[in-house]
Amino acid sequence: MCGIAGFAGEDRGTIERMTDAIRHRGPDGVGIDVEQGASLGHRRLAILDPRPEGNQPMWNENRSVAILLNGEIFNYRELREREGFACRTGTDTEVLLKLYERHGMSFLPRLRGMFALAIYDARSRTWHLARDTSGIKPLYRTTIDGRLHFASEVRSLLRAFPSKPQLNLRSLSLYVRLQYVPGPETLCEGIESVVPGSAVEWHEGREHVTHFTPDVAPTAFPSPGAFREGFPALMDDAVREHLVSDKPVGLFLSGGMDSTIVLHHMARHMPSGLNTFTMRFEATREEDADRFNADAKLAALSAAHYRTTHHEVHMTAQDCRAIYRDTARALDLPNADSVAMAQALLSRTAKKHVDVILTGAGGDELFGGYPRYRIARLLHASRAIPASVRAALAHLAGVPADICRLAPDARLATRLLARPPREGRAITKDSWFDPDATDALSADWYDRLHQSDPVRALMEFDRHVWLVDESLKLTDATTMSSGLEGRVPFLDVRVVASALAMPTSWHVGWRTTKRLLKETYFPVLPPHIRALHKACFFPPMAKWIRREAAPLVEEALASPRIRELFDVDALRTVFDKHVRHEAYGYHTLATITQLAFWFEEVYDAH
Structure with missing residues (x-):
């Protein structure tokens, strides 16, 4: 596991800043190479073969191809033996490098593991980025002055910009309702995540994106x-x-x-x-x-x-x-x-x-562990039943009454996973907040999933997004x-x-x-x-912000960025009512407090 960063072009100062921003990801070493039209940075957490020979960036023998890897490939020994590779290290990184030399990027479906990787082929000045199919490891990319830049974290990419990118208000609208930022967009215009299960090829400003699936046959369980x-x-x-x-x-x-x-x-x-x-x-x-x-x-x-x-x-x-x-x-x-x-x-x-x-x-x-999947099953099974009967069934099953009127489709996903639009409207200023962005996100994913089983559709929506x-x-x-x-x-x-x-x-x-x-x-x-009944692992934050953690909310309400985008008087009312136990406002307060500290610690930090 590591942190990686790089870009097309040679600039030691920029790659050093980008790599320093992710130093926490790799306490065991740092590697920076600036040559042959590339700037590469790596912070190493040495899990496999911690010797210096395993350091990155790792080059092939004639220094024509370099690789940066964040993650672990669990079947790398099997791949090494099957290909007959003679390796100088015991790392999975070297196996991937040799696989690329022999097969190009067609090796990706053979990997069992979690990974975000970048390969630079100096012979053609071509870059390859790829991310595992479950999205376990993060990888972000952007283009600055027509050149590809990538990194394990957004804050690393922010170190490369000559001026701060604009705030992505669509993503901010999604955050207000979902309380996290769904990819591939981020809160920074122009910075996107590499989609899980995709490979990006970039050459002199032209890019080509392909998608891959694991080359594995599911174990057959007929019953x-x-x-x-x-x-x-x-x-x-x-x-x-x-x-x-x-x-x-x-x-x-x-x-x-x-x-x-x-x-x-x-x-x-x-x-x-x-x-x-x-x-x-x-x-x-x-x-x-x-x-x-x-x-x-x-x-x-x-x-x-x-x-x-x-x-x-x-x-x-x-x-x-x-x-x-x-x-x-x-x-x-x-x-x-x-x-x-x-x-x-x-x-x-x-x-x-x-x-x-x-x-x-x-x-x-x-x-199928979440109760919302049971709701999708209930709504699908009762779709031919009159609304009044569905309401009674919903009550017996502990389902809110308004949900029984929905079809088990993208609208249900939004209703179950997002905060109500009225909460966002009540606290935002001007007209930047778009509550429909969340509905559009759900609808787009449901269209792509092509699932006839509404339970599977919701499970897959969760797996790919949440x-x-x-x-x-x-x-x-x-x-x-x-x-x-x-x-x-x-x-x-x-x-x-x-x-x-x-x-x-x-x-x-x-x-x-x-x-x-x-x-x-x-x-x-x-x-x-x-x-046991299904329970959640979470601290009593709603209670803590009524006492010792209250200054966190006070700091957020004083943030210039929050004051620019949100109605602080409305937020103050939410906070005061929450503290006095008059109305539960934790979700709103958590959303704003986290955002305020993100502005200060990431977006405005450099």
Whole structure:
């Protein structure tokens, strides 16, 4: 895992500034090359073969091709042996370099791993950028004075601009409703993310984008019984590959099923020395401390069951206030999810013990874990029923009444995943806010997905949008802020392919979610996992901003950027009512506070 940056052209000062902006991503070394029409920068987190021979940028023997890689290729040894490569290092980077020399970019579908890479072919002055199909690793690009620039983070690219790019108001409108920034656009005009599963070829101002899918046949599970019997072996192999490292490996352990499944398989391959990490939050009994710490209690039970060395980090409101600014800077683009501060603090502790951390991300999107998938199933099944009857069914299923009038299409996705338009209209100034941008985003994705099954459509929408640009980006940012590599075994390409080949009816019913995964693992997981209801891991931020964390909101309301774009009087009313318990305003306050600190720490920082 590393940080990469580069551009077409030679300018040592610019590439040094860009690379310095991502120094947190690679505490183990820095490499900069300026030659042959290219400027290349790399910050190294040495996980495989930490010797200097593995440093980047890495060139081939005659220095005609260079590669920058952020990520890990878990089947690189298999590829090396199959191709008969004689390598001077034990890195996956060198294997990819040799694959390009032999096959060009056609090797991408053969990779099992998480990656964002750049290859420069000096023979033709051609650049190649690529990103893994699940979007686990970030990669951004832009054009400055007609020349390609790229980097692992937006703030690195901002160091290359002669003047600050304009604010992207469409993306800002999306952020106000979604509370994160969906790609490929960013809040900076002209800076975009490389789309997951795409390869960009750039040559002298002309670019060509192609898309690739993993060259892997899904494991055939012809029936639920076949899945229950065969899937654990597939998952076990995925976890085993994700343990490949020359540095210590641990696990972010929640009280939920997905991270416990990962732990179950890790324990098979790491019978001793396994470190697990979780959070506990400070709250009073009146603030419902038991609810916020139920996750930590369950995680402790799982850790005891598997006999791990368990680390429980206690987070207070003051801790949150202290780490908030650093977290906003690390996130690179604003994300109002309160989990970010908790995970940033947890990463600091984990880095003292391990250099690689596994998580359970991806399981809900692949195997139907969110209650919203049950809603899509209900609406699809009841589409021929009169509205009054649907309303009654919705009430019995715990679904809000207005949702029962919707079809299970893009409008449902927007209703379930975005804040109401009226909230944005109430706090924005002038006419820049476009609430319809979110509806257009959902509709565009649903058109591209071409799914006849509305449950699958919503699951895939989540996997391509929310998972990539909210969850995975948050995890990458908060872990890499401490030089910690995060890995996600559920997004192994073989697991993903097999999950997509199964009907959603195996996973989601009218009143059940993640049914098949539960039936498969409940017999082997510790008993307390079988009894739990789906819970969220999040700190009590709504309560903290009423007390020690309140100055964060005050700083945001004083921000010149916020005052330019938002109605601060309206925001002050939201804050005052929230503090007095008159009206819940946390979502609005979190959105604005995170944005204010992003302006200060990223957009206006240089």
